[in-house]
Amino acid sequence: MPVTDPIADLLTRIRNANSANFETVEIPASKMKEQLLSVLNKEGFIKNYQVVPTGKQNILRVHLKYKKNKEKAIIGIKRISKPGLRVYVENKEIPRILGGLGVVVMSTPKGVMSGRDARKLGVGGEVVCYVW
Numbered sequence: 001m002p003v004t005d006p007i008a009d010l011l012t013r014i015r016n017a018n019s020a021n022f023e024t025v026e027i028p029a030s031k032m033k034e035q036l037l038s039v040l041n042k043e044g045f046i047k048n049y050q051v052v053p054t055g056k057q058n059i060l061r062v063h064l065k066y067k068k069n070k071e072k073a074i075i076g077i078k079r080i081s082k083p084g085l086r087v088y089v090e091n092k093e094i095p096r097i098l099g100g101l102g103v104v105v106m107s108t109p110k111g112v113m114s115g116r117d118a119r120k121l122g123v124g125g126e127v128v129c130y131v132w
Contacts, residue, residue, distance in 0.1 A: 006030060008079045010037075011129060014046075018064055018074050029058035035112035036105055036128065037062060043103045043114055045074050045131055076102075080127045090124040102132030 010033050017025035027033060029051055037049045037060060047063040065073035081087040089095070094115040095104055104115030108125030118125065 005079075005083050006033065007036065007128060008082070011077050011079055014062060014064070014074065015077050017062075018072055018077075021066070021070055023064060025062050025064065026052075027060045027062065029060045032107075032112065033060060039103070039105050039112060039114055040131060043131070045103070074131060076130075076132050078130045080129055087127045088125065089127055091119055091122050094119055094124070095127070095130075097130050098132050102130055105129050105131065 006028070010027050013025050013027050034049075034051065037046065040046045041048055045065065047065045049060055049062045052059045052061050067073060089106075094106070096102075096115070097104060100116075104118075105128045106113060106115055106118050106125045107128055108118050108121075108123045110121060110123055112128070113121075115127075
């Protein structure tokens with residue numbers, strides 16, 4: 001069964017693995033997913049990720065991050081821009097999540113980055129998801 005929204009699939013797999021307290025989760029790889037995971041890694045929501053080469057399509061192995069007492073680093077994750085409804089914002093309209101505790105992941109002309117980085121560079125773009 002083909003996945004119509006691979007980014008939503010990535011976020012759902014991370015959300016489900018996080019709620020089940022899994023250490024790792026494997027996801028079919030793509031450049032966009034790798035860039036999104038890079039932002040989550042940079043912002044401290046996941047430990048790290050690695051690209052595992054396989055025969056046809058590579059796999060992204062994501063190592064989830066937990067604080068002391070198995071407290072989750074990712075409390076919530078939400079897809080904003082969907083294939084049926086794309087959401088674009090200018091650099092002055094980039095939302096703040098939980099007063100800056102969360103992160104907005106954006107796809108901009110300068111690449112996939114956090115909303116904070118997009119504000120610094122003065123670029124807008126597509127709001128991919130919110131993570132807090």
